[in-house]
Amino acid sequence: MWWFGQNGYIFKSPEGTLAGVDLYLTNSCEGLAPGMDLSRRVPVLVEPEDIDIDVFACTHNHQDHTDPETVRRLRNRDTTHFVGPHPTCAVYAAEGIESGRIAPAWPDCELEFGDLRLRGAFALPTDDTDLNHMGFVIQFGGGPRIYMTGDTDYSDLLASAAKHRPDVVITCINGGFNNLSHFEAAELVGKIRPKAAIPCHYDMFPDNSADPRQFRASLGLKAPGVRYQELRHGEPFVFSSD
Numbered sequence: 001m002w003w004f005g006q007n008g009y010i011f012k013s014p015e016g017t018l019a020g021v022d023l024y025l026t027n028s029c030e031g032l033a034p035g036m037d038l039s040r041r042v043p044v045l046v047e048p049e050d051i052d053i054d055v056f057a058c059t060h061n062h063q064d065h066t067d068p069e070t071v072r073r074l075r076n077r078d079t080t081h082f083v084g085p086h087p088t089c090a091v092y093a094a095e096g097i098e099s100g101r102i103a104p105a106w107p108d109c110e111l112e113f114g115d116l117r118l119r120g121a122f123a124l125p126t127d128d129t130d131l132n133h134m135g136f137v138i139q140f141g142g143g144p145r146i147y148m149t150g151d152t153d154y155s156d157l158l159a160s161a162a163k164h165r166p167d168v169v170i171t172c173i174n175g176g177f178n179n180l181s182h183f184e185a186a187e188l189v190g191k192i193r194p195k196a197a198i199p200c201h202y203d204m205f206p207d208n209s210a211d212p213r214q215f216r217a218s219l220g221l222k223a224p225g226v227r228y229q230e231l232r233h234g235e236p237f238v239f240s241s242d
């Protein structure tokens with residue numbers, strides 16, 4: 001997997017299926033909220049025109065997750081499958097993606113693309129501008145499963161993702177704007193008991209950032225035995241269950 005900042009990742013399966021999730025590869029959020037600094041801090045490590053993936057998925061319709069400009073400029077927008085909850089699908093359609101390649105997703109749905117199985121997971125809204133948040137559990141061939149929380153307020157129901165026995169949890173930790181805090185994220189990880197936990201959504205915007213070391217500390221308290229795994233932007237990370 002590769003991290004591109006915020007909740008943006010590209011995953012590669014054993015057979016080479018490529019899935020992007022919440023790829024935010026522009027600076028389109030800058031100026032969205034008057035009085036807030038939402039200019040991107042993480043450089044654009046790959047331009048949308050250079051992205052060639054099999055699946056383009058989004059967890060919800062906030063612009064740091066479903067970015068119309070990224071969709072518009074995608075290199076293979078005429079061949080990839082576009083996945084997300086209905087408000088995200090409306091953005092895909094508005095950007096000219098043909099309906100046959102848009103796959104609506106919802107908590108507990110199940111979709112397959114090559115050797116990649118994508119399941120929806122529960123998530124709570126964080127404000128009333130989008131009431132259709134979700135997470136994803138992605139399985140790669142017969143191999144590892146990754147649970148991504150997406151943006152979500154805390155709920156005990158988040159731990160229902162444990163039924164998929166994910167090996168890795170990728171969780172937001174920023175705490176701002178009703179998202180999971182580092183402490184809530186660690187509590188959730190403690191209930192799911194994956195092998196490793198990766199923090200995200202703390203790095204992109206000056207006015208919505210957090211220190212991942214707080215999550216590492218909380219993880220030690222709430223989920224002892226779960227490996228803390230911090231990714232570096234753009235550097236490949238190969239999950240090993242060892």
Ligand SMILES: [Fe+2]
Pocket residue numbers: 062064065151201
């Ligand atoms: Fe977000």
